[in-house]
Amino acid sequence: MIVAEQKKMDEILRSIRGYRSVAVVACGTCVAVSMSGGEKEALKIASIIRHRAKLDGLDTRVTVTSAIRQCDMEFLDELDDAPGMVDSDCVLSLGCGAGVQFMVEKYPYKVVVPGLNTTFLGVNRAPGYWTEMCQGCGNCVLERTGGICPVSRCCKSHFNGPCGGSSGGKCEIDPDIGCAWQMIYDRLKRIGQEDRLLDINEARDWRTSRDGGPRGHIRADIVVAEDTQRE
Amino acid sequence: MSEAGYTNLRRVLENGHFSFTAEIGPPMSGSAENVREKARKLKGYADAANITDNQTAIVRMSSIAAGYIASCEGVEPVIQMTCRDRNRIALQSDLLGAYSLGLRNVLILSGDHQSFGNHQASKNVYDVDSVQFLDGARRMAREGVFMGGSKLKDPVDFFLGTTANPFADPEELQLIRLEKKIRAGAKFVQTQGIYDVEKFRRWMKLVRERGIHERAYIIAGVVVNKTQKSIEMTAVVPGMDIPEHIIGRMRAAEKKDEEGVNIALDLIGEIRTIEGIAGVHVMAIGWESIVATIAERAGMLPRPVFERPCAFRGE
Numbered sequence: 001m002i003v004a005e006q007k008k009m010d011e012i013l014r015s016i017r018g019y020r021s022v023a024v025v026a027c028g029t030c031v032a033v034s035m036s037g038g039e040k041e042a043l044k045i046a047s048i049i050r051h052r053a054k055l056d057g058l059d060t061r062v063t064v065t066s067a068i069r070q071c072d073m074e075f076l077d078e079l080d081d082a083p084g085m086v087d088s089d090c091v092l093s094l095g096c097g098a099g100v101q102f103m104v105e106k107y108p109y110k111v112v113v114p115g116l117n118t119t120f121l122g123v124n125r126a127p128g129y130w131t132e133m134c135q136g137c138g139n140c141v142l143e144r145t146g147g148i149c150p151v152s153r154c155c156k157s158h159f160n161g162p163c164g165g166s167s168g169g170k171c172e173i174d175p176d177i178g179c180a181w182q183m184i185y186d187r188l189k190r191i192g193q194e195d196r197l198l199d200i201n202e203a204r205d206w207r208t209s210r211d212g213g214p215r216g217h218i219r220a221d222i223v224v225a226e227d228t229q230r231e
Numbered sequence: 232m233s234e235a236g237y238t239n240l241r242r243v244l245e246n247g248h249f250s251f252t253a254e255i256g257p258p259m260s261g262s263a264e265n266v267r268e269k270a271r272k273l274k275g276y277a278d279a280a281n282i283t284d285n286q287t288a289i290v291r292m293s294s295i296a297a298g299y300i301a302s303c304e305g306v307e308p309v310i311q312m313t314c315r316d317r318n319r320i321a322l323q324s325d326l327l328g329a330y331s332l333g334l335r336n337v338l339i340l341s342g343d344h345q346s347f348g349n350h351q352a353s354k355n356v357y358d359v360d361s362v363q364f365l366d367g368a369r370r371m372a373r374e375g376v377f378m379g380g381s382k383l384k385d386p387v388d389f390f391l392g393t394t395a396n397p398f399a400d401p402e403e404l405q406l407i408r409l410e411k412k413i414r415a416g417a418k419f420v421q422t423q424g425i426y427d428v429e430k431f432r433r434w435m436k437l438v439r440e441r442g443i444h445e446r447a448y449i450i451a452g453v454v455v456n457k458t459q460k461s462i463e464m465t466a467v468v469p470g471m472d473i474p475e476h477i478i479g480r481m482r483a484a485e486k487k488d489e490e491g492v493n494i495a496l497d498l499i500g501e502i503r504t505i506e507g508i509a510g511v512h513v514m515a516i517g518w519e520s521i522v523a524t525i526a527e528r529a530g531m532l533p534r535p536v537f538e539r540p541c542a543f544r545g546e
Contacts, residue, residue: 155344155346155355156314156315156341156344156355156357156360157357157360158341158357158360159360159362159363160360160361160362160363160408160411161362161404161405161407161408161411162399162400162401162404162405162408163341163399164341164394164395164396164399164405164423165344165396165399166399166400166401166405167398167399167400168400169400172344173344173346173347174346179400181401181404182400182401182404185401185403185404186401197404197407198407198410198411200362200363200366200411200414200415201362201363202363202366203319203358203359203363203366203367203378204358204359206358
């Protein structure tokens with residue numbers, strides 16, 4: 001899932017300062033699961049904004065609404081009917097970066113500000129603990145590396161083994177980070193694929209990653225031609 | 232007559248001499264005089280000197296610029312190039328630039344992560360890793376093609392090297408990676424600074440069992456510490472095992488700098504006897520003046536001279 005964390009309240013309050021009617025919009029998918037931008041968090045943020053407005057003697061109107069997914073126009077269209085949405089002059093989106101930007105496309109004349117920092121594609125390891133597993137590089141090598149990603153989990157994104165900073169299974173830059181290549185080594189041995197460690201993995205083609213410019217795909221079997229215009 | 236990729240270091244090694252190299256850390260300034268001064272202290276005492284590439288991710292004068300200045304002083308440089316700061320376009324461009332200045336020894340390494348340096352907010356590039364860059368550099372020299380596939384207009388050649396850390400984990404995979412670096416193009420290997428000779432001896436046994444020493448020159452790194460603080464700081468570097476008896480020697484010593492030299496000399500003496508070692512690489516960063524003393528007391532003088540740097544010859 002996409003993992004995000006809430007921005008500091010001070011930063012949120014600064015970005016909405018001066019607006020008369022703020023619509024806080026939660027997102028019900030990834031960020032709800034990573035407990036940063038779901039409805040529960042939206043209610044909490046709204047109440048802090050109201051409280052602060054009151055202390056400042058302001059008459060800010062704050063409403064809370066939620067989209068099932070902010071990255072899907074179908075669900076954003078449903079927001080039109082939500083109380084306070086149409087009249088709001090500022091939308092505080094608790095979606096990931098994609099959600100915030102799609103909200104901008106949905107409401108081109110409203111100010112839309114982010115309530116979260118989108119952090120990574122990752123997993124939930126324990127309550128309140130998420131770690132990165134994927135960078136969406138667009139050219140998956142997991143079949144070669146025993147299912148452990150060197151792009152996202154090695155601090156230097158090495159493709160041919162560990163650097164000299166691997167010690168006792170840990171990465172030299174942070175003892176909380178496991179050395180991805182130690183994990184790849186252990187795993188390939190366990191599944192009898194240690195021969196893969198001998199392969200020289202050639203320099204990558206990063207065009208599939210963000211380095212080729214913003215990415216998009218079109219599925220010919222699904223697409224309706226007039227819908228493929230990109231902003 | 233010198234040929235393109237024939238450097239002094241390469242000839243020393245190929246002629247079966249036990250190589251003796253040192254290191255120059257470029258300054259945190261644009262002072263050419265600073266580099267010249269360091270180079271003058273090494274001239275005649277070392278076969279070549281590594282010019283570090285923003286080591287520990289601290290911004291310093293570029294290794295190629297400093298290497299050229301050193302070569303003008305008559306010290307052959309080994310240009311260090313890390314994969315941390317440059318993508319393949321910049322790395323290959325800098326290789327051509329180094330070649331044009333007559334700098335032909337190139338040591339390719341991953342580079343210390345930027346979180347150790349003074350620009351922690353910087354991007355970490357790693358477009359290619361050190362194996363991939365070695366492969367690219369070798370193909371430029373041997374096949375005359377760039378990594379992107381197009382042809383070089385004129386040939387280039389390099390004496391390519393890399394690093395190895397005998398104390399890093401996992402041991403077997405580190406050796407596999409070293410072999411990959413050699414397959415990719417490395418002809419010489421400089422190790423991390425050795426303090427734990429017993430552990431290093433065991434590592435060299437594995438190196439010999441795999442025949443690695445027959446495919447590349449293995450040069451052992453020796454750090455010279457001047458102070459108690461410097462040895463203690465070295466000891467906390469991950470993967471740097473300094474046995475307690477060595478730290479103890481330094482602690483007990485009245486004159487720390489003298490003891491630091493004695494420790495380095497003892498290490499060189501022990502390392503020399505290990506089968507498969509082709510030379511020692513002395514790292515006395517910030518203490519270049521001690522290299523001559525170490526060379527002399529270790530019995531490394533006089534140094535054989537096969538080539539003088541192009542810039543020094545006035546080419």
